[in-house]
Structure formats: structure tokens, C-alpha cells
Amino acid sequence: xxxxxxxxxxxxxxxxxxxxxxxxxxxxxxxxxxxxxxxxxxxxxxxxxxxxxxxxxxxxxxxxxxxxxxxxxxxxxxxxxxxxxxxxxxxxxxxxxxxxxxxxxxxxxxxxxxxxxxxxxxxxxxxxxxxxxxxxxxxxxxxxxxxxxxxxxxxxxxxxxxxxxxxxxxxxxxxxxxxxxxxxxxxxxxxxxxxxxxxxxxxxxxxxxxxxxxxxxxxxxxxxxxxxxxxxxxxxxxxxxxxxxxxxxxxxxxxxxxxxxxxxxxxxxxxxxxxxxxxxxxxxxxxxxxxxxxxxxxxxxxxxxxxxxxxxxxxx
Amino acid sequence: xxxxxxxxxxxxxxxxxxxxxxxxxxxxxxxxxxxxxxxxxxxxxxxxxxxxxxxxxxxxxxxxxxxxxxxxxxxxxxxxxxxxxxxxxxxxxxxxxxxxxxxxxxxxxxxxxxxxxxxxxxxxxxxxxxxxxxxxxxxxxxxxxxxxxxxxxxxxxxxxxxxxxxxxxxxxxxxxxxxxxxxxxxxxxxxxxxxxxxxxxxxxxxxxxxxxxxxxxxxxxxxxxxxxxxxxxxxxxxxxxxxxxxxxxxxxxxxxxxxxxxxxxxxxxxxxxxxxxxxxxxxxxxxxxxxxxxxxxxxxxxxxxxxxxxxxxxxx
Numbered sequence: 001x002x003x004x005x006x007x008x009x010x011x012x013x014x015x016x017x018x019x020x021x022x023x024x025x026x027x028x029x030x031x032x033x034x035x036x037x038x039x040x041x042x043x044x045x046x047x048x049x050x051x052x053x054x055x056x057x058x059x060x061x062x063x064x065x066x067x068x069x070x071x072x073x074x075x076x077x078x079x080x081x082x083x084x085x086x087x088x089x090x091x092x093x094x095x096x097x098x099x100x101x102x103x104x105x106x107x108x109x110x111x112x113x114x115x116x117x118x119x120x121x122x123x124x125x126x127x128x129x130x131x132x133x134x135x136x137x138x139x140x141x142x143x144x145x146x147x148x149x150x151x152x153x154x155x156x157x158x159x160x161x162x163x164x165x166x167x168x169x170x171x172x173x174x175x176x177x178x179x180x181x182x183x184x185x186x187x188x189x190x191x192x193x194x195x196x197x198x199x200x201x202x203x204x205x206x207x208x209x210x211x212x213x214x215x216x217x218x219x220x221x222x223x224x225x226x227x228x229x230x231x232x233x234x235x236x237x238x239x240x241x242x243x244x245x246x247x248x249x250x251x252x253x254x255x256x257x258x259x260x261x262x263x264x265x266x267x268x269x270x271x272x273x274x275x276x277x278x279x280x281x282x283x284x285x286x287x288x289x290x291x292x293x294x295x296x297x298x299x300x301x302x303x304x305x306x307x308x309x310x311x312x313x314x315x316x
Numbered sequence: 317x318x319x320x321x322x323x324x325x326x327x328x329x330x331x332x333x334x335x336x337x338x339x340x341x342x343x344x345x346x347x348x349x350x351x352x353x354x355x356x357x358x359x360x361x362x363x364x365x366x367x368x369x370x371x372x373x374x375x376x377x378x379x380x381x382x383x384x385x386x387x388x389x390x391x392x393x394x395x396x397x398x399x400x401x402x403x404x405x406x407x408x409x410x411x412x413x414x415x416x417x418x419x420x421x422x423x424x425x426x427x428x429x430x431x432x433x434x435x436x437x438x439x440x441x442x443x444x445x446x447x448x449x450x451x452x453x454x455x456x457x458x459x460x461x462x463x464x465x466x467x468x469x470x471x472x473x474x475x476x477x478x479x480x481x482x483x484x485x486x487x488x489x490x491x492x493x494x495x496x497x498x499x500x501x502x503x504x505x506x507x508x509x510x511x512x513x514x515x516x517x518x519x520x521x522x523x524x525x526x527x528x529x530x531x532x533x534x535x536x537x538x539x540x541x542x543x544x545x546x547x548x549x550x551x552x553x554x555x556x557x558x559x560x561x562x563x564x565x566x567x568x569x570x571x572x573x574x575x576x577x578x579x580x581x582x583x584x585x586x587x588x589x590x591x592x593x594x595x596x597x598x599x600x601x602x603x604x605x606x607x608x609x610x611x612x613x614x615x616x617x618x619x620x621x622x623x624x625x626x627x628x629x630x631x632x
Contacts (some may be wrong), residue, residue, distance in 0.1 A: 012353025157610040167566035179602040252482035258471025286495040294473040
């Protein structure tokens with residue numbers, strides 16, 4: 001009997017990934033696209049239908065276990081509805097029902113992209129050897145998914161995991177969510193880049209600007225990493241501060257939840273030791289000894305593919 | 317067949333409670349004692365043995381389901397060992413084995429007192445109608461227990477629930493745990509009282525001092541509540557600030573865990589609306605709308621008996 005496979009879809013505001021995956025989460029085929037203009041739900045569904053057709057050219061539909069979709073936003077997983085997604089510009093989109101009309105016989109699962117990523121980190125990276133895992137996505141924003149007692153933890157209304165909106169500085173800068181001093185305002189790619197752009201406006205950060213070909217719009221975590229590795233003081237300070245700030249909030253989470261693994265993914269995490277060293281130091285300084293010794297902090301190896309792999313794994 | 321009962325023991329640094337309980341957590345008999353001098357483990361065990369005898373005078377041992385002990389401190393629940401308890405002055409005390417020698421046929425369970433309290437809040441107060449509950453104890457210190465997905469959540473090494481050592485102010489005052497700006501440093505009974513005593517030293521808080529019969533050592537949450545209710549500005553400010561500060565951290569926990577219930581217990585919680593009103597306002601201001609609407613914040617009705625009731629319920 002041939003191996004059963006699943007289809008994973010990672011649905012973000014700028015890009016969509018569709019993959020054919022083994023039961024263990026190995027990618028057999030991967031397709032990437034830009035999200036259709038204005039991300040109109042029907043256009044997104046058509047794209048998924050069309051590209052799934054391409055994906056399945058060499059695989060019979062009866063070998064497909066099901067399809068899992070990880071969508072950026074607040075998802076009602078039981079009804080398969082994207083309740084709200086600022087990135088997609090969606091509100092109450094019944095994604096599973098829309099897909100159901102086109103995939104009549106396929107099992108369909110819709111969940112939040114951070115939950116999908118956490119599930120992939122748990123199955124593929126931690127290989128289910130631990131029970132409690134936090135998967136942190138340090139991208140344009142800061143998100144997270146939680147595996148607690150070996151299960152995806154969704155909370156009372158399915159909106160658990162908003163690590164980026166835990167308060168770091170109670171009197172800090174205003175966040176779009178309405179709170180002040182959210183972690184996301186300090187350690188997301190957007191926050192780091194904005195910080196540097198402000199420094200440039202006041203005459204600092206010349207070296208970083210040169211690395212960005214004198215175009216502030218080109219400053220991104222990769223430029224900031226390069227600058228720090230070449231000895232730029234501002235960039236080094238920025239990474240050190242980001243690691244410490246993330247460490248302050250993660251130390252709180254470690255004291256509260258005592259997880260065995262924390263997996264970091266997303267553009268900001270790719271700076272590796274630049275952020276990990278101050279992060280680990282801060283956790284040692286601030287968290288209780290027992291849970292600080294218990295927790296392993298790792299960079300995701302799947303990283304950008306966590307979402308699509310996790311979405312596919314949710315179909316099992 | 318007569319009803320089966322359980323024995324609950326709440327083991328704290330200053331007092332011990334032993335109760336006979338129904339399966340639903342109703343107290344049939346309750347005994348209270350001071351913790352023996354220096355809380356020597358053998359003396360504590362002897363006290364429990366002796367008083368359990370008193371408790372069982374009218375109940376045959378075969379009607380007893382088992383005994384649960386909730387101990388203040390870090391407990392290894394699988395081995396029944398109190399790993400460390402600053403309140404009892406214990407380190408690696410094999411409490412279950414010590415009790416086993418005296419209660420040969422009884423099922424014995426040892427857990428952390430905050431976990432026991434959370435379990436009682438879940439079974440007796442929330443009546444298992446929700447899946448995710450945080451039980452906060454606002455006493456001399458600040459502790460908590462978590463029920464997630466309908467189960468006691470212990471974390472990777474059994475030390476989850478240290479809400480009091482989540483960071484409120486990253487640059488705040490040093491805590492005995494080694495961290496800076498822990499929540500406990502701002503909203504525990506000890507913190508509130510210390511704050512007022514410092515105010516008195518600088519010539520403020522005269523009204524509060526009078527209510528404490530001019531003895532700063534007599535200032536406690538009850539005095540501070542009375543003062544606030546009689547219109548004392550300092551006391552009112554203190555409660556308002558405590559509610560807001562607790563609200564900042566709980567808003568973070570609500571964004572991360574999206575619990576359906578938060579139960580408040582302990583001396584500081586007895587101020588009721590004085591702390592609840594600013595607390596709820598802060599959560600509305602700072603937490604995401606969906607999880608903020610999902611969560612119900614209540615005062616525990618069992619309050620001081622949560623620990624002993626929960627300990628007994630753990631025996632089932």
C-alpha cells in the first residue's frame with residue numbers, strides 16, 4: 001500500500017505556501033505564491049484549488065489523508081472560520097466551508113498559523129519527547145503557539161498564545177492592540193527596524209545605512225545581523241537589548257508554565273547567538289532555578305516552513 | 317453503603333488544617349493547629365497522625381478513600397517529596413514515605429498547596445463547567461495554580477504557577493527570588509503593608525495608623541480595607557494601584573492563556589471591589605477583546621479553606 005500523505009497550507013498576508021507532506025512532516029513537494037490581490041477569500045480558495053491540483057498530479061486523491069490550513073489571524077478551529085485577520089483583511093470568513101465546496105471528499109482542518117507552527121515544532125523538532133513546548137515566531141509581529149500536556153492549547157475561546165501582547169513595560173509605548181508596552185513593540189522585526197530608522201534620522205547608524213545601500217527601506221533583520229557581526233555598536237546593542245527584553249517576558253512565562261522547550265522561529269530569530277546569548281543570560285538571571293534548568297531554548301530548523309508543515313500535520 | 321470520605325491536609329508555615337471531606341468537597345469536620353516548632357518533619361507527621369485519629373473516631377477507616385496533603389513549597393508530586401519549602405524550612409523531605417509508615421493502608425497524595433487550591437476552585441467553585449482556570453492566592457506572598465484542559469497543570473518539572481514571580485516592572489525592586497520587579501513585590505499583603513509603613517515613617521498615613529491602634533505592626537489588609545472604606549486617600553490609592561498592577565500581569569496571562577475563570581483568594585482578595593474594580597478596568601484596557609470577554613474574575617467563596625478542600629479532593 002503506498003504511503004499516505006497530507007496537504008498543508010500556510011496562509012499569510014503576503015504569501016501562501018502549499019506542500020505535500022509525509023506523516024512525519026517531511027516535505028515532498030512545496031509551492032509558494034504571493035497572496036492574491038486584496039486576499040479576496042474566493043480568489044484565495046481558487047488558488048488553493050488550482051495549486052493542489054498541480055501538487056496531486058502524481059498522487060492519487062485516495063492517498064491523501066486530508067488538508068490542514070494554518071491562517072494568520074484569530075481562527076475558530078471547530079467551525080473552520082477565520083474570525084478576524086488583520087493581515088488578510090478578513091472578518092468572519094468561513095474558510096472551511098468555502099474549501100468544502102471544492103474538496104468534497106477531503107478532511108479539512110483550519111487553525112491559526114501560530115498553532116500550526118507550534119504543532120510542527122512539537123512533532124518534527126521535539127519529536128514528542130517533551131510534554132510542554134512554547135513556539136515563538138519573531139517576525140514582523142511576535143506570535144506564539146503552546147503545546148501543553150502534549151496537546152495544542154487553545155484556551156477558552158481559541159485565542160491563546162498572544163505572547164507578543166504580554167506587557168513588557170507597563171508605561172511603555174502604545175500598541176495597536178490598545179495595550180501599552182507590549183513585547184511586540186520592542187522585539188519584532190518591525191520594532192527593531194523602526195528603532196534603527198529613528199537613530200538614522202538623528203544622525204546615527206551610518207554603518208547600518210551603508211549596509212542597506214543608503215536606503216532606510218532596505219534595513220531588515222539580515223542587515224542588522226551583518227552590521228552586528230562586523231562590529232557595529234548600535235546593531236550589537238540592539239540585538240543585546242532585544243534578547244534581554246524577550247528574556248524578561250520568557251522568564252515570566254517560564255515561571256508560570258515551566259515548559260521543557262522553547263522554540264524560536266522567524267526572521268529575528270535567525271540572528272542566532274546575537275539574540276540567544278542575552279536571552280539565555282536574562283532567563284538565568286530572572287527565572288527560578290528549577291524551571292530555568294528544565295527549559296531548553298532552541299532555534300527552529302524548519303523555521304519558515306514550520307507553518308506549512310504544521311498545517312499538514314494537523315490533518316492527521 | 318455509607319458515603320466514602322477523604323482526608324485533606326493543608327500544610328503551611330504557620331498553620332495546619334486537617335479536614336474530613338465529601339467527594340464533592342464539602343467539609344464534614346475541620347481541625348486547625350499551629351505548625352509545630354521549627355516544623356520538624358517528624359513532629360508534623362505525628363500531629364497529622366494524632367489528629368487524623370480524632371477525625372476518624374466516628375468514621376471507620378474503610379470509609380476513607382485516601383488522604384491528600386497540600387504543602388507550601390515546591391513538591392515532587394510523583395515521589396511525594398517536598399523538594400524545598402522556605403515557609404516550612406524543609407529541603408527534600410519525603411513526606412509521603414514518612415506518612416506511609418503510619419498510614420499503611422491509606423492512599424496518600426502530596427502536592428503543592430497552590431495546586432490543591434486551584435483544584436478546589438475548579439471542582440467546588442467552577443463545578444468543572446470550564447476547562448481553563450487560574451487560581452490566584454494573594455496572601456503574604458502571591459501564588460497560583462493552573463487548571464488547563466480540565467487538568468491540574470504542573471509543567472515540565474512540577475514547578476508551574478509562579479504567578480507572583482512574573483515580572484511587573486523590569487527595572488523594579490529586587491525580589492528574594494533574584495529577579496527584579498516581581499508582581500509579588502507590589503501586590504502581596506506584605507508589600508502593601510510595607511508600603512504603608514514607609515509612608516508612616518515619612519509622616520503620612522496617620523489615619524491608617526490610628527486604625528491600627530498606633531502600632532505599625534498591627535497594619536494588615538483588614539486595616540487597609542477599613543481605612544479605604546472610611547475614605548482614607550492613601551488606602552484608597554493603595555488598593556487602586558494594587559488592582560491595576562495585578563491587572564497588568566493578569567491581562568498578559570489572559571492574552572497568553574485565554575482562561576475562562578480567574579479565582580482570587582487570600583487576605584488581599586478579601587478587600588473585594590476595592591481591588592476588583594481597578595483590576596477589571598485594567599484588564600478591559602489592556603487585554604485583547606475576545607479573551608477579556610471570555611474570562612470571568614471571581615472571589616473565592618471557600619477562600620481560606622481552598623487548600624484543605626483541594627488537598628482532600630486530590631485523593632479521589
